[in-house]
Amino acid sequence: xxxxxxxxxxxxxxxxxxxxxxxxxxxxxxxxxxxxxxxxxxxxxxxxxxxxxxxxxxxxxxxxxxxxxxxxxxxxxxxxxxxxxxxxxxxxxxxxxxxxxxxxxxxxxxxxxxxxxxxxxxxxxxxxxxxxxxxxxxxxxxxxxxxxxxxxxxxxxxxxxxxxxxxxxxxxxxxxxxxxxxxxxxxxxxxxxxxxxxxxxxxxxxxxxxxxxxxxxxxxxxxxxxxxxxxxxxxxxxxxxxxxxxxxxxxxxxxxxxxxxxxxxxxxxxxxxxxxxxxxxxxxxxxxxxxxxxxxxxxxxxxxxxxxxxxxxxxxxxxxxxxxxxxxxxxxxxxxxxxxxxxxxxxxxxxxxxxxxxxxxxxxxxxxxxxxxxxxxxxxxxxxxxxxxxxxxxxxxxxxxxxxxxxxxxxxxxxxxxxxxxxxxxxxxxx
Amino acid sequence: xxxxxxxxxxxxxxxxxxxxxxxxxxxxxxxxxxxxxxxxxxxxxxxxxxxxxxxxxxxxxxxxxxxxxxxxxxxxxxxxxxxxxxxxxxxxxxxxxxxxxxxxxxxxxxxxxxxxxxxxxxxxxxxxxxxxxxxxxxxxxxxxxxxxxxxxxxxxxxxxxxxxxxxxxxxxxxxxxxxxxxxxxxxxxxxxxxxxxxxxxxxxxxxxxxxxxxxxxxxxxxxxxxxxxxxxxxxxxxxxxxxxxxxxxxxxxxxxxxxxxxxxxxxxxxxxxxxxxxxxxxxxxxxxxxxxxxxxxxxxxxxxxxxxxxxxx
Numbered sequence: 001x002x003x004x005x006x007x008x009x010x011x012x013x014x015x016x017x018x019x020x021x022x023x024x025x026x027x028x029x030x031x032x033x034x035x036x037x038x039x040x041x042x043x044x045x046x047x048x049x050x051x052x053x054x055x056x057x058x059x060x061x062x063x064x065x066x067x068x069x070x071x072x073x074x075x076x077x078x079x080x081x082x083x084x085x086x087x088x089x090x091x092x093x094x095x096x097x098x099x100x101x102x103x104x105x106x107x108x109x110x111x112x113x114x115x116x117x118x119x120x121x122x123x124x125x126x127x128x129x130x131x132x133x134x135x136x137x138x139x140x141x142x143x144x145x146x147x148x149x150x151x152x153x154x155x156x157x158x159x160x161x162x163x164x165x166x167x168x169x170x171x172x173x174x175x176x177x178x179x180x181x182x183x184x185x186x187x188x189x190x191x192x193x194x195x196x197x198x199x200x201x202x203x204x205x206x207x208x209x210x211x212x213x214x215x216x217x218x219x220x221x222x223x224x225x226x227x228x229x230x231x232x233x234x235x236x237x238x239x240x241x242x243x244x245x246x247x248x249x250x251x252x253x254x255x256x257x258x259x260x261x262x263x264x265x266x267x268x269x270x271x272x273x274x275x276x277x278x279x280x281x282x283x284x285x286x287x288x289x290x291x292x293x294x295x296x297x298x299x300x301x302x303x304x305x306x307x308x309x310x311x312x313x314x315x316x317x318x319x320x321x322x323x324x325x326x327x328x329x330x331x332x333x334x335x336x337x338x339x340x341x342x343x344x345x346x347x348x349x350x351x352x353x354x355x356x357x358x359x360x361x362x363x364x365x366x367x368x369x370x371x372x373x374x375x376x377x378x379x380x381x382x383x384x385x386x387x388x389x390x391x392x393x394x395x396x397x398x399x400x401x402x403x404x405x406x407x408x409x410x411x412x413x414x415x416x417x418x419x420x421x422x423x424x425x426x427x428x429x430x431x
Numbered sequence: 432x433x434x435x436x437x438x439x440x441x442x443x444x445x446x447x448x449x450x451x452x453x454x455x456x457x458x459x460x461x462x463x464x465x466x467x468x469x470x471x472x473x474x475x476x477x478x479x480x481x482x483x484x485x486x487x488x489x490x491x492x493x494x495x496x497x498x499x500x501x502x503x504x505x506x507x508x509x510x511x512x513x514x515x516x517x518x519x520x521x522x523x524x525x526x527x528x529x530x531x532x533x534x535x536x537x538x539x540x541x542x543x544x545x546x547x548x549x550x551x552x553x554x555x556x557x558x559x560x561x562x563x564x565x566x567x568x569x570x571x572x573x574x575x576x577x578x579x580x581x582x583x584x585x586x587x588x589x590x591x592x593x594x595x596x597x598x599x600x601x602x603x604x605x606x607x608x609x610x611x612x613x614x615x616x617x618x619x620x621x622x623x624x625x626x627x628x629x630x631x632x633x634x635x636x637x638x639x640x641x642x643x644x645x646x647x648x649x650x651x652x653x654x655x656x657x658x659x660x661x662x663x664x665x666x667x668x669x670x671x672x673x674x675x676x677x678x679x680x681x682x683x684x685x686x687x688x689x690x691x692x693x694x695x696x697x698x699x700x701x702x703x704x705x706x707x708x709x710x711x712x713x714x715x716x717x718x719x720x721x722x723x724x725x726x727x728x729x730x731x732x733x734x735x736x737x738x739x740x741x742x743x744x
Contacts, residue, residue, distance in 0.1 A: 075688055079708040082495050103711070107495055194581075202580075202601045204689040256580035256601040259687075264582060384711070391710055398694045405601065407693065430493035430711040 032065030036328045037091035039081060041073040045282025046346050053343060057335040064328045074389035081316065082108060090316030093329040098134050098143055098310040099380045099387030105137030106431060110315040112141045116327075120334040126353045128374045131310050143312030144333055146340060147348035150308035150373045151209040152278050153297070156188075157290045159272035163187040175297040178243060185252030188272025198271040199253040200262040206276055207244070207400035208393045212307035212378065214240035217300040222381040228425030234414050241403045241410035243299065248404040255405045266291075278347030281367065293347070293366040295373050308377035309388050310351065313337075349374055384431050385424060395420055488717035495711050506718035516719055518694075519702040520726075522607065526698065527675040530611045534671050535664070537615060538622030543652065545623075546630040556627070560620035567617075571684035574613045575600070578685075600685065603695035610682050610696055617681070618674070622667045629663035630656065669734055676727060679704070699723050 042050040054068050071077045084090040085108035127145050135143035160166050165184050167173050175181045185196030200206040220236025248255035266274035267287035284291050298304035313333040337352050341360045344350045349371050362368050386392040396417055403413040488506055490499040510516050545555045577584045578599035586596040599609040641651045679700040690697035707716030
């Protein structure tokens with residue numbers, strides 16, 4: 001047998017050489033002085049834009065490393081973050097829904113140092129007051145707002161044109177009042193031959209967004225004091241749930257679509273409208289259908305109040321804080337805020353005034369068409385179990401799904417939800 | 432060369448010449464070192480969480496607050512008045528019974544057919560077992576689209592046949608059975624494989640003797656094959672009961688964690704998860720999981736008792 005083509009010694013030598021080259025390669029790249037651990041929950045188009053924001057920060061700050069972690073949105077994210085905070089080894093910076101701040105704010109987050117922010121050119125009055133109000137816990141700012149994301153109305157301009165719902169300039173005619181929206185849905189359904197409005201009645205987010213918007217438009221207020229009972233407006237609840245049931249009649253909107261299917265229905269032009277958050281802008285854009293977006297109309301009353309939430313940056317509490325890492329986390333957050341015009345491409349209304357008033361944002365169509373909605377947004381009621389992806393949203397969605405599907409009357413739906421709230425309030429708070 | 436060393440060894444281990452350090456070393460049986468790594472992880476990941484969970488179930492432990500107070504049996508008394516505990520336990524039990532029966536029967540029928548069939552056995556083996564190899568997230572995503580009410584394949588097929596669409600994931604009276612359907616498709620291959628192995632282990636001379644006595648295929652299956660694979664049936668049944676009781680992941684992913692239409696597919700493990708990790712009430716969640724643990728213990732003991740009786744009979 002002749003000797004092998006590559007002897008063991010030769011192979012080891014080659015491997016050692018390769019490793020050496022690789023290590024040298026690593027050493028020549030500028031090694032960051034500090035590394036900021038940043039957690040977020042953005043997927044899809046938002047995820048790509050978030051990666052873009054982080055990458056631009058990395059390019060501008062070669063001495064700061066960012067280890068960005070994306071986790072599944074909803075309770076998986078909030079559970080992991082809460083456990084990391086409780087364990088004292090939380091990330092240096094994290095994204096949160098403003099509506100979930102209550103749970104985290106008191107024990108798990110550090111307030112933002114306003115002087116440090118101002119040193120980086122960000123002041124509190126650069127943000128809409130309706131949003132910053134929700135970001136304060138015990139008078140201190142714990143969340144730095146990135147955006148506001150209200151429930152919006154997407155419409156297929158082609159379908160709406162054929163249904164005679166557009167005005168001379170090609171924009172959707174105002175849909176004021178309860179019957180106008182239902183009628184527009186029926187007319188769009190005639191054009192598509194399927195349903196008029198794509199709406200995820202069996203989803204979790206969407207039934208709650210629509211209900212909370214309608215409930216507030218109908219004048220409803222909700223107050224959830226510890227120990228209970230829940231102070232709710234039963235008439236407004238019945239009105240809102242009754243409208244939801246009329247809305248999901250199978251012609252105007254289907255009572256059986258989930259979130260993905262609702263977006264797919266709109267993206268394949270099988271409906272004239274889509275009611276959901278602005279984050280589906282990318283899906284509609286990618287589908288290549290002719291569409292625009294506008295504010296969800298005033299169904300009840302004169303003010304088109306809609307349910308909204310907002311993404312914010314928070315500094316989780318850690319057992320030991322490295323001041324240079326903390327400063328780098330501030331740098332990263334402020335950089336992403338300053339850069340948030342690219343974030344707004346995804347349909348979110350930017351929170352920072354300088355960005356919201358910038359010509360680049362104003363020129364963004366249709367994303368900037370509903371920007372004035374920030375004056376009429378209603379956040380979720382304040383409780384440790386409420387907010388985006390919360391127990392309350394899940395539980396309310398169960399009632400609302402039953403109402404939308406006709407399994408519960410609006411009256412029984414209102415009583416069901418109220419009874420659950422009362423039970424929840426009687427439980428001792430885990431905070 | 433080996434003889435002297437052997438002699439020396441005998442001298443060392445012999446009772447007369449036992450040196451002091453060697454005898455001390457002998458007090459630790461050698462098996463311990465093999466078992467120790469496992470025991471350490473078993474204590475760290477099973478025994479310690481079990482005791483810690485039991486301790487938490489008597490405290491108002493919270494995920495987001497440090498420190499907890501002893502609350503005695505409060506968590507347990509509250510649990511008995513909590514309708515969600517009972518409805519989610521009921522969901523788990525219905526799923527367990529509803530999925531175990533088809534998962535055992537269909538696996539048996541599939542194994543009998545494949546075993547009886549002549550050519551292309553490898554194809555059926557592969558086809559029946561392949562879904563079991565898929566990760567749960569993939570399975571749930573595929574079926575989520577198949578189940579779609581307005582755009583899904585299943586309702587599309589029903590429509591072609593002129594039938595009404597079924598609310599696979601939107602009708603509260605159907606949704607749990609959709610999860611059963613998904614689970615059967617996904618995991619029946621494992622039971623099938625166990626049965627097939629048992630069938631292949633039947634000695635051919637027994638079957639030959641039956642054939643010589645003039646027994647037909649049906650008679651052979653009923654009187655020879657089924658009794659001979661009875662131990663496998665017992666094994667499959669227990670494994671399946673335990674697997675079905677653990678219903679959580681496929682239902683959680685299929686309904687994105689919201690418990691299905693009107694909460695009709697909230698198994699007890701999801702309620703434990705929601706209570707402890709979403710609602711931050713670890714103490715209460717521990718109490719619920721202990722009640723569930725007791726239930727499983729009762730099932731396991733009942734099985735052991737039945738099996739013991741069968742053996743002694």
